[in-house]
Amino acid sequence: MRNDQARPAIRAQQLGNWSRTVALLMASAGFVVAPIAAQTHDSAQSDSQPVELADPLVGTAPLDDGDLIGNAPPPGEPLYSGQTSPGARLPHSSVEASPVNVNLELTYPNGVPAPYHYPNPTMIAFTGGGGATYGGNAKPFIMPVVGDWTVPPAYTPSYYDKAREKASPGYYSVYLDTFRTQAELTATQWTSMMRFTFPETDRANVIVNLPREGGEVEIVDDRTVRGVSAEKRSSADGPYFVAEFSKPFAALGTFRANLEDKGWGIGTKDVEPGRREISGNYAGAYVTFATDRGEQVLMKIAHGNSYAEAEQRLREENPGWDFQRVHDSARAEWAELLNRVQVTGGTPQQRKLFYSTLFQSFASPRLLAEKGDTFTARDGEVKTATYDRYSPVPFWDTGRNQIVLLELMEPELVQDVMRSELDMARERGFMNTSFHGDNAVFLYLGAMERGIPFDYEAAYEYLRKNATDPKGPRGYMDEYLTKGWISDIVPEGNPSPPYAGGKAGADKTLEYAWDDHALALMARRLGKTDDYRMFLQRAGNYRNVFDSSIGFMRGRTEDGNWIAPFDPGEPYYNFMMKEASGWSTLWLVPHDVQGLIDLLGGREAFNAKLDEFFETPYNPKGICRDCTGMLGQYVQGNQPDQHAPYLYAWSGQPWKTQKLVREILGTLYGSDAAGYGYPGMDDQGATSSWYAMSAMGFYPVDPSTPHYIIGSPVFDTVSLSMGNGKALEIVAENNSAENIYIQSATLNGRPWNKPWFSHDDVKDGAKLVLTMGPQPNPSWGSAPNAAPPSMSEPAR
Secondary structure (H helix, E strand, O other): OOOHHHOOOOOOOOHHHHHOOHHHHHHOOOOOOOOOOOOOOOOOOOOOOHHHHOOOOOOOEEOOOHHHHOOOOOOOOOOOOOOOOOOEEOOOOOOEEEEEOOOHHHOOOOOOOOOOOOOOOEEOEEEEOOOOOOOOOOOOEEEEEEOOOOOOOOOOOEEEOHHHOEEEOOEEEEEEHHHOEEEEEEEOOOEEEEEEEOOOEEEEEEEEEOOOOOEEEEEOOOOEEEEEEOOOOOOOOOOEEEEEEOOOOOEEEEEEEEOOOOOOOOOEEEEEEOOOEEEEOOOEEEEEEEEOOOOEEEEEEEEEOOHHHHHHHHHHHOOOOOHHHHHHHHHHHHHHHHOOEEEEOOOHHHHHHHHHHHHHOOOOOOEEEOOOOEEEOOOOOEEEOOOOEEOOOOOOOHHHOHHHHHHHHOHHHHHHHHHHHHHHHHHHOOOOOOOOOOOHHHHHHHHHHOOOOOOHHHHHHHHHHHHHOOOOOOOOHHHHHHHOOOOOOOOOOOOOOOOOOOOOHHHHHHHHHHHHHHHHHHHHHOOOHHHHHHHHHHHHHHHHHEEOOOOEEOOEOOOOOEOOOOOOOOOEOOOOOOOEOHHHHOOOOHHHHHHHHHHOOOHHHHHHHHHHHHHOOOOOOOOOOOOOOEEOOEEOOOOOOOOHHHHHHOOOOHHHHHHHHHHHHHHOOOOOOOOOEEOOOOOOOHHHHHHHHHHHOEEOOOOOOOEEEEOOOOOOEEEEEOOOOOEEEEEEEOOOOOOOEEEEEEEOOEEOOOOEEEHHHHOOOEEEEEEEEOOOOOOOOOOHHHOOOOOOOOOO
């Protein structure tokens, strides 16, 4: 559903035109820029608290305006949403009580195995832990069914009323219309609790089954079901589960699917009333209750590495049957965290989106073992945690932005995350890398620059090993070390993009150069001069994949020739680029933006190229699933170019950053009919963190540095309580949907004419005051000496 009023009213005045009319803008007070969003700016403080404004359903829907989507998805596939979950969980918890409306067992792979997609009209089950990061692999499935039911994987779904679906931090509720049953979910750190409100019936069933490979399930007594999964995929909370019910069973039985006996359908089934034990595919139990109208049956479930551990977690964390107590406790924990950021102004929708994206920003990393718990380490040994141990950081995703938010808001957690990563490195021999690139150094150097205490010398040993040992996790390191770049193999038959084969050679070269620059700075801080010089030289390797004849980063064959044909508008998954086009990949030099400016011919040429990037229509032959949330060639829905709107801070035109940031915030999040849409996958908090920090008014283009680039805050005031007890205040005077441009600024009362600030500027508490206006002020923050730091020095 298109909402023209929520779109920018101006496209005739393109960014490039502004470049050519700077003198006019400075001289003409009558020049008017149309508003970014036609919304009433509510400067009054909302009565709602942050925890009440956060809606976990935000992120679960895709965008629905074709102009913003690009040409995705391929036929026969759904469009990517944020692929987040609206389930009940605590911050960074591995346990989530989640709704399941995606039958992954009968779904083709699409993005990540997320259990929920907002447009889907039927609910098939709920889960309460026992799954990997995204929750789609959680087990067992739990479903209240009134009347007849079928054996999974032919689940018994229910239509549900979207208007009666509610989610808030630590709570989820939905009315299952088919069964006239209300389902409510909440959670503790290691347990989940569900409350089912049934109609009057003698056939109120709860179906509990282990999907896919199944396992063993046992009905222990008249209130308890337990089991162990046969699936090899690991889960943070363990493969064993114990589920207890508040009411004794009136009837019971077990079942399994015989998938090898195909018959004329998906197989045959084995269901036996009264039987208490079963094993096999889709092994499960059904328990039946007789209920009066409005009667509530509660279930609580915990997982563990043994039945004893699961039972212990239930006893210690979730004794009794007080659903409201558990819900209130979860809500209070979220309230404490979300209250660390207070905002005024903006619209109700902006405040909702802000606290909802802030909520989703704490999706990862996830707690694996609390201090004192036993866990299985990466080397297979069973150990006792001496600190809170967390899951691996998805460095290619959240390593670009979310880790900075955690360093600001949760420095003590970041210490445990760094210890976790370091111990995993000791256990496996190398530091984790996550998907692509080698970005763990961003976490360590970023924390170091922000004054978070840690044994950085110990971490550096493994970061250096990653970057120098060809047997390590950096792919094609022999070639990178020998040539200073990574080649690609031209596929036979010239397959249509987005070709999935290849080495992503150009992109890997850029990623490694960025990593090497961070390693150089870390080595210098640790007094390792030789390493500093070595890595600093390697940090310039990005130049080796820049083709000056066309002005783009480009793949090379093994003999050094440029790959041809080459179309910068075509996206590739692994050929030359990584889930991106040549347009998106061009800007992947966050550590040396000035160097990229020089390569492109100086500030004027750089700005013209960047303008062209945001203005050139996206019209490739290939369909890239990840390339959604479009502004010209810019892709907000994936990581490679999400920093690009902020690059004008280096090139003397920060007002373009201000305009673009407001446009992205206003059109690419929540602009769909439901108000829950994301431009693409959240990837465990990355796309959410972009919104949260940008809405506050700043963004870390290079997370390994202590520098924050100023954008255009949507709120009148922001107060961010940093982990050291100090507060960063950002005040936007005369702020509105029309007044999006910074006219002047002060920091701690001093005039501030730079479009960035450093952590040292704010670490002891600071107040940044921005005076906003309806048209750009090209004189603010535009001088060459006002640009943020870069590996290369600008010409003076």
